[in-house]
Amino acid sequence: MAEAHQAVGFQFTVRPDGVDLKLSQEVIKNIYLSGVTAWKKKAIQFKNGVLTGVYPASPSSWLIVVIAMMSSLYTRIDPSLGMIDAIKENLPYKRCISLQTRAVLSAILFATGLWLFFIYLLRYTLKALLSYHGWIFESHGKMSASTKLWLSLVKMLSGRRPLLYSFQTALPRLPVPRVDDTIQRYLESVRPLLDSEQYNQMEMLASDFKETEAAQLQRYLILKSWWATNYVSDWWEEYIYLRSRSPIMVNSNFYIMDFLYVTPTHRQAARAGNVVHAMLQYRRKLERAEHAPLRALGTVPMCSTQMERMFNTTRIPGIETDIVQHLTDRKHLIVYHKGRFFKVWLYTGGRHLLPSELENQFQRILNDTSEPQPGEQRLAALTAGDRVPWARARIKYFSHGLNKVSLDAIESAAFFLTLDEEPQGYDPAKPDSLDVYAKSLLHGKCYDRWFDKSFTLISYPNGKMGINIEHSWADAPIIGHMWEYVLATDCFHLGYSEEGHCKGDVNRGLPSPTRLQWQISAECQDVIEMSYLSARRLADDVDFHGYLFSEFGKGLIKKCRTSPDAFIQLALQLAQFRDQGVFCLTYESSMTRMFRDGRTETVRSCTSEAVAFVRAMEDPGATKAQRLALFLRAAEKHQNMYRLAMTGSGIDRHLFCLYIVSKYLGVESPFLKKVLSEPWKLSTSQTPQQQLNLVDINKFPKYVGAGGGFGPVADDGYGVSYIIVGENLITFHISSKFSSPDTVRPLYPPSTWRHLIASLLVFFHSISSPSVSNCRTPVGSASTFGKP
Structure with missing residues (x-):
């Protein structure tokens, strides 16, 4: 030990x-x-x-102000307009201090006060500037004179070298939209999904809500927006994530994959050693706030709050609600391999273990032939099943003795690492390789990932990696930021020897990893088995397909002066209609991190304009010019909705918070109840990439990631994640459930994805024509959208 x-x-x-x-x-x-x-x-x-x-000022600026004030004492010019003399006369113990010392102290105190005043003045000026969002609504490539002036002022006030949290106090608060605007946008969003009778009924519910409960609920929400830093985020975390009693595996957790085409080494322990070391480097910079803040246009800062809980964080189960436990300065890692849990120290002599030392530690675990203790192998299934049984088992069986010590070691670890036994990754020769890889990352065997940890790093025998992420503490861009840093550091800075080992000498004097000890009773093992069977049923019901579309990508779409995201969302609407024969409520995630403590907002992608375009694509009598015009209108509408969501004028978070207030007040609102009960049958999200630009994918085209994915939100719907990689690749991760007759097509047994993919291909091929390939005008010629 x-x-x-x-x-x-x-x-x-x-x-x-x-x-x-x-x-x-x-x-x-x-x-x-x-x-x-x-x-x-x-x-x-x-x-x-x-x-x-003191940002955007600096400590040196204080010295400059003090020197200026001190100089005024000798020039007999009083820039304080008598305030320095007033401070001098009111200093305590002035009889014990000489007149000259009192004058110096008074000047220093006034200079400090003046300096602090300017700091707050600069902060509030910057906050006012950052509250301007007109630049988002301007056409791509065109910037008005007012926006250019605004951008120059933001750059001037932002300083030269901001740290990770430098902008936090200058970020504006998320505004509360007007109820009338939210209701109007909501009714507009459901119009294409309802018939006339249903829509009239919804209009009546909305009108009654606006005339009765809305004003009272809105007042409380505005009050919260003044008091809290963000009126949405804390309730969103609690009620959407932490109060859910269903399994977080599949239903909440998501995953991110490794490089698609590159595997730096095929030695499992070596790859894990480099990746863990890169993560420790990232954590050190994170703890010291040395990462540069992410900024749109290279200027507009994004909120960094979510990054605080990336490491040393665990979701703790409760009977009614979970909590997120975040610790500081944890110096160990928990590794799972073949049913055993090992504790690995990450520091020696006041420094991180080197990659070669970590490789040696992981290799010791791989070489260990000891057997799991009774109940140990499937212990992590407790984190995969329903939350209430896990919470009760934690209180009853893991609150004392060896079990408590070992569980504390897991929950206090920097993160969790699984050394898997089966190779995974993308193999062009195996059409289902991405599908199997995705399911492995999403749920594995249901007992070989600790789903409560902020993230579980997964290492495969062929050198591939991946991560499974618990969702309550942060959203995908946050973990994606870390993952980009880690992969770039692994391949381009740390590297490997010719034999595939980590570089550096091996220190064999380190203490061996320590086995966690358990005393799991037969009764507890029964609870573990029940959780495992529940999780297994859920995992077996999930169908996945990963698809690489490489005929064209962002490059061609941008040449056609169309938003790539809007393009894909319209393709998904067409695919959904061809697959199901009806339109459905569609969720697309948008970030609100331009506001303090911002997380996400919903873009309702199924608009009346999108429906008109899809119907035109399905109408043999529609001309290509008509389809093109409808496409442009639908794409512009989608972009405008996305911009509104980013700037705090979305629909769903506002309605969600109004609903929470109504529950606190005991107010029954048929309108809000109806809104919050509507299922998202098509849930979509774009995975961010190149947030850090550490890898030039034009120079290294093989060093591209496959993005990540998540499980279906509705039992009878699809979950679609996509990543636009470089200029010529779009990767899709599509999930659904075998148990739903709506997503299973006997024509394409046994998988549910094939019909959806076929529909996507039809749309992509329908615009993949010479006229589009050579287009230089908006979206090309009128022949762009020919139906095959």
Whole structure:
């Protein structure tokens, strides 16, 4: 054990003539280095905290102001208009201080106050500037003079080297939309989904709500928006994620894949060593707030709050609601392999373990032939099943003794690593390779990922990697930011030897990984088995397909002056209609991180304009010019809705919060109840890529990721995630359930995805024509949208 290894550094023997004390120089050296590192870390955190606290000013600017005020004492010019003299006369203990000292102290105090005033003035000026969102609504490539002036002012006030959290206090609050606007947009969004009678009924419900409960609920919501930093995010986390009692595996957690075409090494332990080391580097910069904040247009800052809980975080189950537990400065990792749990220390001598040292530790685990303890192999199935049984089992069986110690080790770990036994990854020779890879990342065997951890890193025997992410603490762009850094660092900075091992010497003197010890009773094993069977049924019901579309991509779509996202969303609407014969409520995720503590908003992609375009595509009598015009109108409508969602004028988060307020007040609203009960049969999301631009994919086209995916939101619907990779590749991750007759097509047994993919291909091929390939005008010629 690591603890025992450290203990042998101190030995003493009691003798008749005294105590014989022996000290290990190696241990003393490690203790000294650990202390130096800890104090150095605290000093850096303190320094960066000061820099963030006074941003956009700097500590040196305080010195300049003080010098200027001190100079005024000698020039007998009083820029304070008498305030320095007033401070001098009101200083405590002035009789004990000389007149000259009082004058100096007064000047310093006034200068400090003036400096703080300018800091707040700059912050609120920057906040006012960042509240302007007109630039989002301007045509791509065209920028008005007012926007150029605004952009210059933001750049000027943003400083030169902002740290990760420098902009947090300058970010504007998420505004509460007007109820009338939200209701109008909601009715507009459901118009294409309802017949005349249903729509008239919904209009009546909306009108009654607007005339009765709306004003009262809106007042409480505005009050919350003044008091809280964000009127949505805390309720969204609690009621959408933490209060859900259904399994988070498949239903909530999502995954991200490795590189598509590149595997830097086929040695499992070596790849895990480099990736874990890169994650530790990222965590160190995160703890010190040294990452640069993400900025739109390279200027407009995004909120960084979600990044705080990336590491050392676990979702703790409860009977009624879960909680998110975030710790600091955790120095160990938990590794799962063949039904055993191992604790691996990540530091030695005050530094991170080197990649070669981590490889050696992981190889020791791979070589370990010990058997799992009773109940240990499927223990993690508790985190995959329903939340209430897990919460009760945690209280009853894991609140004392060895079980508590071992569970605490898992829940306090930096993150969780699984060394899988079966190779995964994309193989062009195997059409279903991405499907199997996706299901492995999403749920695995239902007991070999700790689904409650902020993320589980998964390492495969062929060197491939991936991550499974718990959703409550953050959204996909946050973990995607870290994953881009890790993959780039792994391949382009750390690298491997010719034999595929991590670079550097191997330190074999490190203590071996420690097995976690369990005492799992037969009764507890029954609970574990029940959770496993429940999770297994859920996992077996999920069908997945990953599809790579490489005939064209963002490059061609942009040449046609069309938003790639709008293009894909319209393709999905056409695919959904051809698959189901009806339109459905469609969810597309949009971020609101331009506001403080912002997370997401919904874009309702099934618009009247999209429906008109799809019907034209299905109408043999419609001309290509008509289809093209309808497509342009639908794409513009989608883009406008996306912009409204990003700027705080979305529909669904506002209605959700009004509903929560109504529940607190005991107010029954048929309108809100109807809105919140509507199912999202088509749930979509675009995976972000190239947030950091650490890899030039034009120079290294093989170093592209496959993105990630999630399970279906509705039992009878589809979940579609897509990533627009570079200029010529779009990757789709499509999920549904075998149990739904609506998504199973006997013509394409046994999978549910084939009909949807076929529909997508029909649409893509319908515009993949020479006229589009050579287009330089908006979307090409009138022959673009010929129906095959």
